[in-house]
Each structure stands twice: as structure tokens, then as C-alpha cells.
Amino acid sequence: MAANQRASFMNDSNLKVLIDSDRLQARVRELGRQITEDYAGRELHLVGVLKGACVFMSDLMRAIDLPLTLDFIGISSYGASTTSSGEVRITKDLDVSLAHKDVLVVEDIIDTGLTLNYMVNIFRSREVNSLAIAALLDKPERHEIEIEARYLGFTIPNHFVVGYGLDVGEVYRNLPFIAVPENPDHLTRRDFSSTGE
Numbered sequence: 001m002a003a004n005q006r007a008s009f010m011n012d013s014n015l016k017v018l019i020d021s022d023r024l025q026a027r028v029r030e031l032g033r034q035i036t037e038d039y040a041g042r043e044l045h046l047v048g049v050l051k052g053a054c055v056f057m058s059d060l061m062r063a064i065d066l067p068l069t070l071d072f073i074g075i076s077s078y079g080a081s082t083t084s085s086g087e088v089r090i091t092k093d094l095d096v097s098l099a100h101k102d103v104l105v106v107e108d109i110i111d112t113g114l115t116l117n118y119m120v121n122i123f124r125s126r127e128v129n130s131l132a133i134a135a136l137l138d139k140p141e142r143h144e145i146e147i148e149a150r151y152l153g154f155t156i157p158n159h160f161v162v163g164y165g166l167d168v169g170e171v172y173r174n175l176p177f178i179a180v181p182e183n184p185d186h187l188t189r190r191d192f193s194s195t196g197e
């Protein structure tokens with residue numbers, strides 16, 4: 001490799017593209033159109049689940065042709081591992097009250113369903129006008145609790161995926177596509193910190 005070239009992080013051969021950027025963008029626009037129709041004339045309030053939903057949320061809100069407000073909640077169910085511990089923790093609470101709002105929870109992926117189940121139960125007790133879920137991805141084979149997302153991007157097989165907000169060990173969120181890392185448990189910052197020469 002020439003001295004002024006560096007290995008490409010995004011074109012790493014360890015990453016098998018599952019959903020490319022064009023498909024993601026097209027589907028998010030469709031969801032935006034559907035939400036625009038369904039919530040016309042109502043007080044739409046998006047609640048993004050940090051950090052995984054940040055990319056989906058920022059594209060989705062620009063595809064919704066309605067006045068809306070935003071908030072974020074930080075929930076962690078995984079720690080640094082790639083399997084669910086079943087333990088759900090609030091790392092950042094909401095800034096504004098949900099009372100009397102039409103709340104749409106925006107989540108990156110439904111895996112076991114434990115995170116959304118926990119959140120939906122809390123939100124139901126906060127006098128919302130309505131409550132629905134928009135999830136980019138769903139892995140039905142992994143469900144431990146049945147959770148219904150009114151707006152769903154893609155159903156995927158039981159693979160650990162990264163990109164478009166989803167991470168492994170906090171890395172890979174910035175990929176513009178969804179990929180399956182061939183060996184997620186062995187990905188660490190060190191794997192791509194060298195220039196690869």
C-alpha cells in the first residue's frame with residue numbers, strides 16, 4: 001500500500017453488507033410517509049433511544065412532513081457484550097413530560113424485546129395520549145417478549161449487525177449501511193487502529 005493511503009474502515013472485508021444505504025434510505029422515506037399520514041393533525045413527539053437510534057431518528061424525522069418535537073432516552077441493556085444480559089438501565093431520562101402527547105418511540109433494533117418492553121411500560125404510566133414504536137430492524141427469532149412495532153424497517157435473521165447507529169463496543173455506528181461483522185466478538189478498536197501496511 002502506498003505511504004499516503006490508509007486502510008478503509010468502511011470497506012473492511014470483515015463487514016458483510018446486509019442492507020445497503022440505498023435500501024435503508026428508501027425504506028426510511030416510506031416509513032416517514034406512512035407516519036406523516038397517520039399523525040396528520042396530531043402532536044407528534046419522537047423519543048429516540050440512545051445511542052443506537054440516533055442515525056435512524058435523524059433520517060426518519062426529515063422524512064416526516066409534520067411539525068414534531070423530539071426527546072431522547074438513554075437505555076442500556078447490553079453493556080459492552082453482544083448478548084443481552086436481560087438487565088435494563090436508564091442512563092439518561094427524558095427532558096420533557098410525555099403527558100398528553102402522541103409519542104412515537106424510535107428504536108434501532110428489537111432483539112429480545114426486553115428494552116422496549118421496559119420502556120413502554122414506564123411510558124404507559126405517564127399519561128400519554130398515544131404510544132407507538134418505530135423500529136428500524138427486528139430479529140423475531142430472538143424475541144423473549146412479544147413487542148409490536150407499528151412502523152418496522154426490516155425483519156432480519158438472527159445475526160449480530162452493526163452500522164447505521166448500531167455498534168459493537170461503541171464502534172461502527174457511523175457506517176451508512178447495515179453489516180454483519182464476520183467475527184463481532186473479536187472486533188476491538190485495535191483491529192482497525194493500524195494503517196494496515
Ligand code: IMP
Nearest residue numbers: 052084110111112113114115160161166
Ligand atoms: P433487546 O432489549 O434485546 O431487544 O435489545 C435491544 C438493544 O440491544 C438495541 O437497542 C441495541 O442497542 C442492542 N442490540 C440488539 N441486537 C443488536 C445487534 O445485532 N447489533 C447491535 N446492537 C444490538
Ligand code: MG
Nearest residue numbers: 050051052108
Ligand atoms: Mg439501543
